[in-house]
Amino acid sequence: MIFYGFEDERTVEEQYVSPEAVICVVDDDDEVRESIGTFFRSAGVKVAKFRNAExxxxxxxxxxxxxxxxxxxxxxxxxxxxxxxxxRLGSEVPVILMTAYPSAEARERAETQGVSSFVAKPTDPETLLEKVEALLSS
Incomplete structure (x- = not known):
């Protein structure tokens, strides 16, 4: 199986990501996914990137x-x-939800469902890194 988002589309096991704790980025926009992944890796963070939730x-x-x-x-x-x-699968990882359409309704749905953070796009990767660090330290 191929996990998209890596430079040469190899599987995750063949790329940088070791089976240690990682930050996962899921976005169907290649540019957004790549920029976040590149920034996080440059900051020394292990990242796995995916084109879709599945x-x-x-x-x-x-x-x-x-x-x-x-x-x-x-x-x-x-x-x-x-x-x-x-x-449903039992995961309690913090979730940062990004959207290019940050309506009050979308924010309310996210907060009601327990999303950790709601971020409007475009956002700067440094801001995302700060949010991740804050969520992981709490």
Missing amino acids: DLLAWPNLPTMRCLITDLTMPGMDGLELHRELR
Whole structure:
């Protein structure tokens, strides 16, 4: 199985990500996913990037995920559905939900469902890193 988002589309096991704790980024926008991944790696953070929620859920190292950054609106399973599925599977990892359409309704739905942080796109990767650090230190 291929886990998309890596420079040469090799599997996660063949890339940088070891089976240690990682930050996962799920976004169907290649540019957003790559920029976040590149910034986090340059900061020394292990990152696994996925083009969609289904690829993340199929990832054999899913238990190593320490935090999830995901887009709200994606083809197939959206970010809130992914959050619900992770909770159903017993995962309590913090979830940062990003959206280019930050309506009050979307924010309220995210907060009601227990999403850790709601972020409007575009956002700067440094801000995301600060949010991840804060969530992991709490």
